[in-house]
Amino acid sequence: MKVLIRQENRNDYKSVFELIEKAFKNQEYSDHKEQFLVERLRKSEVFIPQLSIVAEVDGQIVGHILFTKLQIVNELSVFESLTLAPVSVLPEFQGKEIGSKLILYGHEQAERLGYKSVILLGHEDYYPRFGYQRCEKYNIKMPFDVPAENCMVVPLVKDGLKEVYGKIVYPDVFFE
Template identity: 55%
Template sequence: MELLIRQETSADYTAVFDITQKAFAQLEVSDHTEQFLVERLRASDGFIPELSLVAVCDGKIAAHILFTRLYIVTNDSRHESLILAPVSVLPEQQSKGVGSALINHGHEVARGLGYSSVVLVGHKDYYPRFGYKKLSGFGISIPFPAPDECCLGLELVPGALQNIHGIVEFPPAFLPH
């Protein structure tokens, strides 16, 4: 399979909507509205065009990933970070390394842009392979109930999440509309 990863353009929006809808369609933990989350995040303050990426497999868009800026808030400071959400691979292209390639590529782009960490709420058995660790281990919490092992963070720069004892401030785009 020929795999190309590039920045999303507005010409990709329809395909990305379709991919996101199909990727999450069978997922029990999903409310099946992630395609609208992508639209809200694109329109939000924290949107970073360089971190909305598509994977083109044999000439066809097959996957999408989005990292959006947010802040981890402590008693006296705000630390810029990113949230990975969502990542979507068309069902027929899953388990072929496409999701991993998108995640690793996204991390490199994010590091190049100067970001030092990523947080997410997701599959506990998938993200540790990329270096994600429990947020609770860093002393970081999220403002809604979720299994501890699914609330994860990655230091793109070693030590970036050390000594930040705070709460992840989710952008309003994450609230159900």
Template identity: 35%
Template sequence: MPVTVRSETEADYEAIWQVNELAFGRTAEAKLVTRLREQGAVAISLVAEQDDTIVGHILFSPVQIENPRYRGTAVALGPLAVTPPRQKQGIGSALVKTGLHHCISQGFHTVVVLGHPTYYPRFGFQPAHQLGLHCEYNVPPEIFMALSLSPNPQTKISGLVRYHPAFQAT
């Protein structure tokens, strides 16, 4: 069964809520997606469709990197959700890869993620502190990762990453 990844539409909102609720077993991430939309803080939002059913979702939202010398634009990946029966079939990977291509085409320079430390490195993410980035939240360093999309990824970005205020309620 082929999977199609495409941009979300307003008609997808209810299905996106359900995908996030099923994937996480709670409504916090679904509520976060709604808050980010309502506050105009969605940079990229994609769905994975299989057999005319939405089975996955990924969202990227703007973040601030507190560093007066940093001139790039940055986004946070998350949430990433796939319905439990469709997990471990490459749907999440397809969403991440397509999402990162969208990030590049839209001119973003850096992507950060709070996520599983063995999942995201396959896409090039590394511990954010290796790029000089630190999270505003008190989280274990191995779950805060970053990916430089700039032409010179060896350049340290450095700074404190601040998520959109919609994340505060999560």
């Protein structure tokens, strides 16, 4: 199976909306509104077009990933970072490494654009294979109560998290 990974474009929006809806339909830890979050994020100041990425198989969009801007703030500094939310793969294509390809490609593109880290809320058994570690290791804290094992961060470059600590500040668009 040949998978094409590329930047999303406006013509993909409807397919991506339906893909996300299907991907999260039966997920236990979902509000089933991820597709609406992606729509809001695309219209916000934290959207980075190069980091809205799709996977295609035989001309069909089967996966999507989105990285958007966020900040890590402490009493002295504000650090720019990214958040990965969401990664979506059509149910019939799950388990075929499409999510992995999207994550790795997204990391490469983010690093190329100058970003140094990515933060996410996700499954503690899935994301460590991509270098994600608990945020608490870096004294990075979520702004809300969630299990520590689900709060993860990955440096995209050597020393990408050096001297970075504080509270994550999600853009308001995440809570609309």
